[in-house]
Amino acid sequence: MSVLDMIIQQSINGLMLGIMYSLVAVGFTLYFGVLNVINFSHGDFFMLGGFMALILYGIADTLGWTQNVPLLIIYLFLGSMILTALIAIITARICVKPVSKAPMLISLLVTLGLGIAIREAVRVFYPRGSDPKGFPTLLPQGSLSIGNIVIRYENVIIFVLGVLVIVVVNYLITKTKMGMAIRAVAQDGEAAMMMGVDLDRTIDITFLIGAAVAAVAGIMNGFYYGQIMFNMGAMMGVIGFSASVIGGLGNVYGAIVGGILFGLLETFAAATLPMGAENKRVFAFFIVILFLVFKPTGILGEKVYERV
């Protein structure tokens, strides 16, 4: 393997990692925009998405619906997205919305508490929930080789799906009426309400989109790594938040840029630096701090928010 091959191969690895980070980052960006809340439980909705799919797969398996794989995959994605979004909307109504006007510390702690509760609930109520859970292999497993570089079909599918989801979300937000409401609320909630935007409904929709996208990431994560675990959302939450900040909070495309950048940073730190594998997060977080200090609006951020 030449150096160039290695760079390309590692870039593919970084992109895969990055696209999942991006999907989680989208949620952070949306919630921040609409509610001005950093929802730290978001990583756990990513985890919940994976577990919902696993439960749905279990049901399908006992009913014998597993012959038609493409249909099964669609069923898993849609089912998990709906269920996860439902839980997100309910919890948002109960715990996130009441504190969105409170000081940011309160909302931060409440969402952290929510994350703990969700994580532990999965661990306690899912049968033997503290063990890692195998995820069914449903995506095609072959690969194509270009020279020395191996690209797996699965990777292509996951990447394309990830990009597609982000494009759809962006379309929803920029081109539809619903999206207009979200953007209006993001800019000025009270003014939007005066113009007849239903604030509660807008918040529900925001959480629906955010959680559904996180669920997609959770399922993709399951397919890609073949395993999900109850505590995988905690770190994902921190990384997703970091990615959304690097990209620019409030900007959907920023989330994709931030996520992929974070993925690439980790990958190349691990591949090239001495002792890189164990210290790659140190490197990645260091870059995050640099960004916050020197370009707090992020790569694609538009304007400075003075919202403290």
Next chain:
Amino acid sequence: MANNQHEKEAFRGTGGLLLTLGIELVLYALIMAIFLDHGGTTLIIDVILAAAAIVYFKRNHALADKISATLAANRKAAWIGVIVLLLAVPFVLQASAYWLFIVITAGLFMMACLGLNIQLGSTGMMNLAGAAFQAFGAYTAGLLALNYGLPTWLTLLAGALVTGLFSILLFIPVLKTKGHYLALVTIAFQFMVVILVENMEWTGGPQGLKNIPLMNFFGYSFNEPLNLGFITLHKYANYYYFTLLLLFALGIAAHRIYHSWVGVTAATIRDDEVAAQTNGVQVNKWKLTLFVLGNCFIGLSGAFYSHMVGFISPPNFAFDKSLVMVSIVILGGMDNVLGIILGAFLLIILPEKLRFIQDYRFMIYGIVLIVMLIFQPRGLLPFVPRSYAELIQRYRHKLLQGKKAQGGQEA
């Protein structure tokens, strides 16, 4: 005249004194019974009693006011009572070193949270890297004691100071960011520190530092049982009394800072940084000073821990510990020393007691956190807007007259 009225509100004389001490004793007995009870019955009874008391006093404002007035009138006796009762804790928990240890642990959290409160509560600076700063203190003390055999008083001091020095590392980020961004900076810092400590050789790597000398002050070893002549207390009694001493000292220091012009400066920065700047407050200087000072407190608690347990390793200083610290400050009530004590009690001692629900413990912890914050978003003991309260206290007489003249009601 106002003074008279104040007197009237309270139970007077011996009755008042007895009531004051009685209330303290009841609370004390209720709390100690939680420790001594092997099961959770007392805890459940306590919770029911507390709920009943809250409901009762909400309906009977007059009685509540009377009691608090009585307490205020017997301030000195109340303090002496509290001190005596606190000194008695090792005697009560003689049979249960475990709970004494837990109480000390809670004390160390209080120590750290006093520091955190200076940053978070008084100045409004987010710090989600409390555990990382504690690691600086703990590792500094541990390494100095292990490698150079320095005496405990010096390593404790060094632990606090070095933590302060290292927090200057975050100098630029702390000044240049705020709100959510500062939160993220500190989270990132927290993760960096733990990963680095785990991967470096000279910090002992993942195995941490072992056999750190236990506390020893000028030949008096804390590792021996505390012999008082008539009774021999468990060795943790040494640590308990020392924690108590430090907490009193730091508590008074924090109190003094809070009531000095430094505290007022901090409050102006917290409430409106721009306004503070335009009014000539050196925002950057004070933000940094208070950030470093707070971290010194946190570092001291870490150094103390390493000398008490004799063993530290990276997982001791993980992110969730930072969260617990912040939760204590917020749940107890920001910018309120009493709140911190209550918060530490609720978040350190109660979960320990909740071990009997085993599996569901953390889930319930999360839910309780949410419920408390939703219903008491300003903490259990929300801080009183300070200057006005003080002014009212000081000029109560005049104010009352003025208000009466306007036909207003006393707040």
Next chain:
Amino acid sequence: MQKRTFASLLVIFSVVLILSLVFTACGPGGGGAKKTVKIAWIGPLTGGNAGPGIGGRNSFELAIKEANANPNSKYTYEAVFIDDECKPEVGVQAALKAASDPEVIASVSHYCSMVAISTVDTFHNNGLADIVWGAVLPAITYGNDYKEVFRVNGTMIQQNKVHAEDMVKWGYKTVSIIHDTSDYGRGHMEYFSESAKEVGLQILSVQGVVTDQQDFTTELTKIKAEDPDVIYFGGLAPLGIPLRKQMVKLDIRSQFDGTSGIKNNSFNEALGPDAEGVISYLEGAPLEELPGGMKFKQAYEAAGYKEPPEAYGPFAYVAAQLAIEAIEKVGPDRQKVVDELATTKGKDTIIGEVTFDEYGQNIVPLVTAYVSENGQWVPLSQSSYKEGGTKELPGITFMKEKGRR
């Protein structure tokens, strides 16, 4: 009016005081002809290592139940379960909790090495026997001369020595190492590297990964370029599973060898066919080969535990048995139990013979290699993968293809 409120407050106060005293005095227990003796069990019941923790707890409880069912027992035994969450800080509290209850005569403690190492002082200071049932860091027994500390399972030194020697036997020459950065993973890496050098294996690279990592494609891509005969993984199942999965996906066909941390059911369950041919080393004799082993398996199933005992369950079971036997013999006295345990020599148990050396370490005569075959961990010597067996380890096939063998 004033007097009445005051009086009622006093009444409330005294009622509460009496109530709390009553509840304190009447703890559980009491009654019965036999004296009740408590034995503590400490291990992870929550968090990511709760799986093996619960297996250990069940096995421990089984031993207690069996002792209580035995009419010849002199005492009634009561199990005290304390969760250490696999965190050192919580572990110290847990050990202290056990130690400060005077009725607790011995403690069967800890699955996680970093917790076990942090609590030895506590046990020593309180004179309470600490029988480690799962942690494998050598320093737990060898890093001190505390006579209270015993360990029924082996250490990573023994495990890795045998492992490295076996690799040479199979004809492997080059190894790439991945380990987690906890002391479990790093310790394994260090002891394995040492043994590997002694027997002449060539180590191509060593990469550490943090314990909450999921993505190993970067590390594996590097390894793929190195093209080793074996990938050695020092770490637990939550990392081992995605690592193995990604290895298969990246079409790396080198042999995958793990440590005791992956020898549990969740590894096979989560990986399915991808687990086939993976090797793991565990101290002690395989259960199936010992007469008591099958009995344990049946008794465990008969007791109706939902969760499997996992790799270290039998060790917890044996630790409990040793503690009970010592108490039966010398009575419920901490000091005497410690002294009695120290004399354990050549005792027949379901994990093989147990003999404690002067450090309290069980000198396990045996380290067993297991292979994952058809979704089960099978002792390598009994599997179809054994030398001359019907199947061939993936690593051997791979080497033959490459013409290295």
